Every structure is written in C-alpha cells, then in structure tokens.
C-alpha cells in the first residue's frame with residue numbers, strides 16, 4: 249500500500265514533474281486569485297492560445313538568426329511577445345470598434361492561435377514542434393531547463409505580487425480610490441497581465457494550452473469559496489494548486505493516463521467537493537440554512553395572534569390562527585431564542601421586544617385594511633389581502649399609508665389602529 | 671509661490687466624454703471650503719462622472735480641476751471618496767477592518783506593511799461610525815447602512831479635508847439616513863468640505879448648505895432655495911415636474 253505512494257517518488261521523471269508542477273501551480277494559484285476577482289479568466293485562455301504563434305516565431309527566429317535549435321529562452325520570449333500583442337490587440341479592437349471585449353478576446357485568440365498552427369505546419373522542415381504536445385502538455389517529460397524556467401518565473405512573479413500586494417488589492421477592489429491616492433492603476437494592470445502571461449507560458453509546457461486556464465482559475469475559485477480575505481485566499485489557492493499537481497500526478501501514474509488531464513481532473517474534483525462542503529459559501533450548508541430558516545411571515549403571524557389573544561396563548565390557539573403543521577415547533581423555538589416570546593407554563597407570552605414588533609405588524613394590518621376599504625376593495629377580501637400585505641416592510645409602508653390616509657385613529661368597523669411606537 | 675484660495679474645489683470648463691458622448695459639458699463651479707454640498711440631477715446626468723473627475727480618475731477632454739488651488743494631478747490623496755453602492759464588489763474577500771485600513775495606504779511606504787499606528791487609525795475611524803463590532807465581518811454580510819458607514823470610515827481614515835460621497839443615502843432606511851447625515855454633519859463641523867450626490871429632492875434643501883444641479887451641464891449652483899426652482903427643475907427633470915411641484919412649494923413656505 250505504502251509502496252503505491254513511494255514507488256513513483258523514486259522515479260526521476262516523477263520527481264521533476266512534482267517539483268516543476270508544484271512551483272507553477274502555486275504561482276498560478278496566487279496570480280489566479282487576482283484573475284478571478286478581476287473577472288479576467290478569459291484572458292488566461294487567450295494568452296495560452298496566442299502562445300503557439302510566439303513559440304513558433306521564437307523558434308524560427310533563433311534558428312534562422314543564430315542556428316540554435318529549439319532555443320528555450322528564445323521561445324519563451326516569443327511567447328511573451330505574442331501574449332502582450334494579443335492583449336494590446338484585444339483592447340485596441342474593443343476600444344475603437346463597437347465589438348465588445350469578450351468578442352474581441354474570442355476573435356484575437358483564435359486568430360493568433362490559427363496563425364501559430366499554420367506557421368508550425370508550413371515550416372515543419374525547419375521547426376520541430378509537436379502540436380499535440382503543445383495542446384496537451386507533457387508534464388511527465390519535464391526537462392531540466394523547464395524546471396529552471398519555472399523556478400525563475402515563479403520566484404519573480406511571487407516577489408512582485410508579495411511586494412505590491414496592497415497595491416494590487418486596492419486597484420482590484422476599488423480602482424477609483426487607487427487612482428485618487430496616486431497609485432499607477434494602468435501600470436499595475438500591465439504588470440499583472442505580464443505576470444499572468446509569464447505563468448501561462450511556463451505552465452503550457454506542462455499541462456498544455458487547453459488546460460492551463462483551469463490551473464489558473466480553479467484553485468483560486470476553490471479558495472474563494474472558503475476565504476474572506478485576499479491574503480488567505482492567495483495562500484489557500486496556492487495550496488490547492490499544489491495538491492492538484494500532487495494528486496493528479498499520482499492519479500496519472502496509477503491510471504496510466506495523460507498527466508495534464510489527470511491534474512485538471514483532480515483540481516476540478518477538489519473544487520466540486522469544496523463547492524458542496526464549504527462552511528459558509530458551500531451548497532450543503534446553504535441548503536441547511538434554508539431549511540432552518542424560519543419565514544418572517546410565520547413569525548409575524550404568531551406575534552399578532554398572541555397580541556390579539558391579549559393573554560399568553562396556548563399552542564393550540566397559535567396553531568389555529570397562525571402556523572399549521574410541524575413547522576410550528578421550530579418557529580416557536582426560534583422566536584423564544586430570539587427573545588420575542590417567553591414560555592409561561594404551557595403558554596407563550598410576548599416579551600417587550602415581541603410586543604413592539606407585534607404592535608408594528610398589527611398597525612400595518614389595520615392601515616392596509618383602511619387603505620383597501622378606501623380604494624373600494626370588496627369587504628370579504630379586505631382582511632385576507634391586508635393579511636398578506638402587512639408583511640411588507642412596515643417601516644416604509646405604514647408611514648406612507650398613514651400619511652395618505654391622514655393618520656386615521658380607527659379602521660373599518662371601528663377597529664382601533666394602534667399608534668406608532670416611537 | 672503658493673496662491674491662497676478659499677475654494678476647496680475649482681472646476682473650470684470641465685468636459686468629459688465616453689466614446690464620443692459627452693457626459694459633462696463645460697462645467698464651471700467653485701465650491702467653498704467647509705460646506706455640505708448636495709449634487710442633484712436625474713439618472714445618467716453625469717453626477718458620478720463629476721465625482722470621478724474631481725478625484726482625477728477620469729481624464730477630462732477639456733478643462734481643469736483644482737483642489738485647494740492645486741491641479742488635481744498634483745493633489746493626489748487630498749480628496750477621499752465613498753463609492754456608489756453599485757460600484758462595489760460586495761463578494762470581494764475583504765473584511766470591514768481591511769477596508770478601513772485602505773484609507774491609510776497612501777501614508778504607508780510601498781516597502782513596508784501597515785504598522786500598528788495605521789491599524790489603530792483604521793479602528794479609530796471605524797469607531798467614529800460605530801462599526802468596531804463588525805470589524806471582522808466580510809463586507810457583504812452587512813446591511814446597506816452599515817456598508818455605507820464602512821466606506822465612510824475609510825474616507826475618514828484618509829484624513830482628507832475634502833470628502834466626496836456618491837449616493838450614500840440610496841437603499842437605506844430613514845433612521846440609517848439620519849445616522850449617516852449625523853456623521854456628515856460631524857465631519858463638516860470638524861472643518862471638512864463634503865460633496866454628496868443625492869437623489870431625493872424632497873430632503874435636499876434640509877440636508878445641504880448648497881446644491882449643485884447637474885445634467886450634462888451645470889444648471890445651477892447655490893443656496894437650496896435658488897436651485898430648487900420650478901423652472902430649472904422642469905428643464906432638468908423633463909416631464910416629471912408634477913412630482914416636484916410639492917418640493918418647490920415646500921421650499922417657498
């Protein structure tokens with residue numbers, strides 16, 4: 249059993265994949281947090297697709313100019329240039345034409361991706377780029393140079409983000425204020441885009457063009473469901489990135505599957521699990537909360553029932569006039585907890601707080617009745633409609649109705665309209 | 671040589687456009703210091719744009735904005751601002767305390783983290799708006815009025831002499847509106863100039879010392895009784911004049 253975990257660790261290819269993948273996933277997680285919060289996810293996709301043109305260009309240039317075969321730094325630089333060009337083209341097109349930004353992104357990244365594919369196939373005798381490798385990535389074939397590149401990229405990007413954390417935080421959260429205290433908002437935008445490009449470019453060789461955007465946003469989105477602070481979100485997102493790589497690599501060895509695919513699959517499963525079980529923003533707890541939620545309407549009905557009863561009311565009376573069914577026990581329990589009711593022997597009485605609220609609802613009810621009568625609602629319907637409307641935000645409606653009706657003292661059939669409690 | 675000026679904000683020939691559509695056209699106004707000024711006008715009139723221009727966030731096509739006699743470009747951080755509710759991402763992973771701390775960012779050198787005195791100042795600002803109990807809440811978990819107060823705390827923590835607020839009374843109930851107004855008046859008494867975008871004409875005269883009526887261009891600036899004038903309002907709020915007839919009458923009484 250232990251061997252299942254230990255055996256792969258002795259293999260060099262596995263070690264390299266683990267180290268390289270973890271570095272990139274960690275940095276991608278940190279940058280990805282900002283990408284998610286700025287709604288730039290699409291940009292990550294655009295950058296990775298644009299890369300192939302840059303890689304082809306870099307390869308070709310280094311080969312023709314210096315006779316170097318598959319020169320890694322040259323291809324990296326080419327990718328960065330392609331990425332920045334894409335970003336510039338996107339903002340140019342969406343600014344000067346009526347085409348909106350999402351469409352501009354779609355056009356530009358498919359266009360430049362196509363350019364790269366065509367270039368790679370035309371120059372197939374000069375440049376030896378495996379398109380499949382490019383699209384799917386090859387994390388199990390990580391070369392030493394890739395490791396170095398990812399280490400440098402990781403260290404650089406991480407330093408920038410940590411050093412300027414506050415600036416990125418403010419510029420993302422409130423760009424207007426950021427500009428007003430003199431932060432270079434546009435420069436920060438470019439800096440972040442450069443960081444994203446760097447991470448994307450170094451991640452593509454491992455997980456491939458298609459999956460890289462997932463590595464950027466999925467761990468960040470997972471962390472987003474768990475955190476209420478940006479620094480924690482970044483740290484957790486980095487952690488989820490690393491666990492994705494570790495989990496995915498084992499998955500890939502055990503199942504003998506594609507590396508990039510296994511990593512992203514693990515990453516997505518991780519997200520789904522968190523989506524269900526996250527304490528605050530998860531679906532399970534949300535469902536629990538909804539189940540435990542006591543409808544305000546039921547609360548108000550109980551309040552007015554006890555008020556009209558003029559003395560502590562038994563459960564039977566409340567059941568008759570306010571809430572039927574098994575909900576009642578829950579409602580009464582919650583109201584006692586909230587300090588609206590107190591239990592006296594077997595009966596329920598209003599507390600001061602409960603009395604005040606009951607009074608407010610009753611006042612709203614009587615005002616609605618008067619209003620409905622004044623607009624000619626049939627008498628048989630007045631009570632039931634008023635009963636529904638009394639639950640609308642009373643502070644606003646009562647004030648309005650009171651003014652409109654000229655502050656009446658009594659409603660239909662001479663029922664007293666209780667005065668407002670100051 | 672420093673030119674002394676009694677004006678907090680001077681706007682001259684301000685013209686701002688988005689995609690060739692002018693949002694503000696030749697706005698000229700000088701706002702005196704120590705005033706509570708209300709900015710009124712219909713939706714899309716350019717009120718938020720006016721605020722953003724004073725902050726130096728939007729670049730004018732023409733015209734200048736001066737803050738206490740200095741060009742806005744060189745007056746970074748002298749104006750604090752409370753954004754419109756709709757302009758804030760309430761799901762952002764940030765706590766009340768961190769938002770207040772943002773008010774101190776311009777005073778913290780880029781190479782250090784916030785120090786104790788910054789954190790204390792942020793808490794003090796939260797105390798001024800009575801929000802210390804909520805310091806560790808995420809900002810989306812507050813009521814509308816509490817959210818406004820957090821951003822007011824941020825603006826107060828900035829320590830600027832000039833505060834701009836974009837619709838602080840939108841979506842809050844009457845008693846919260848009172849509480850916010852209270853904070854504004856306290857800020858004014860401590861010598862600050864406040865410019866507040868406001869949408870409710872019926873309370874405008876009561877709340878503010880001066881009103882600024884805007885719809886693409888400046889229609890009026892002055893004492894409320896001058897600005898809440900039937901002629902002007904009918905020009906600005908075309909067709910909706912009936913509603914405002916009582917407002918004008920109330921003013922005349």
Ligand SMILES: Nc1ncnc2c1ncn2[C@@H]1O[C@H](COP(=O)(O)OP(=O)(O)O)[C@@H](O)[C@H]1O
Pocket residue numbers: 688689693711712713714715716717718719720
């Ligand atoms: N970022 C923007 N891009 C394009 N048009 C904008 C932008 N911001 C505002 N506008 C337009 O400028 C006009 C004024 O907007 P704004 O200043 O927000 O008005 P107000 O705050 O008075 O409702 C509106 O017509 C609005 O559509």
Ligand SMILES: [Mg+2]
Pocket residue numbers: 717718719754836
């Ligand atoms: Mg606005």
